[in-house]
Amino acid sequence: RRRSVITTVGLIAASWLLSGCSNQSAPETRPLGTGGVEPAAIGLETSNQSVTVTNNAGKPIEDVLIAIQPVGIAPPFTLSVRRMENAEKRDISVGQFRSNDGTTFSPRLYKPRQVTVTATDIVGKKHEITKPWKP
Secondary structure, three states: OHHHHHHHHHHHHHHHHHHHHHOOOOOOEEEOOOOOEEEOOEEEEEOOOEEEEEEOOOOOEEEEEEEEEEOOOOOOEEEEEEEEOOOOEEEEEHHHOEOOOOOEOOOOOOOEEEEEEEEEEOOOOEEEEEEEOOO
């Protein structure tokens, strides 16, 4: 009886550990109903000097808002793009991002934590992606 309790506890611990590891899926994909994977509607990459946004939605997207959230309680630094065509890729310098009071983002003064991009495609479907900052 003692052996079965230890075995059961071991199996529960192992399954918990494995399920924690398996939740780390690729952030740029989303599941398809057929069991495959398709790219996210918005591609997002970061570097020390820029943020790169790619429209993978299959149609133009509008009202694109890109926000860099710094570490701490500082407000986000944002940039708006009116429209991006299908498959368009934009490299945006971090110096173009501004906070609500007009302060320019500077990696010397602020450490970026994450970037969020929101947009609406031309048929009204909303898209959003958030990724941790990786220089």
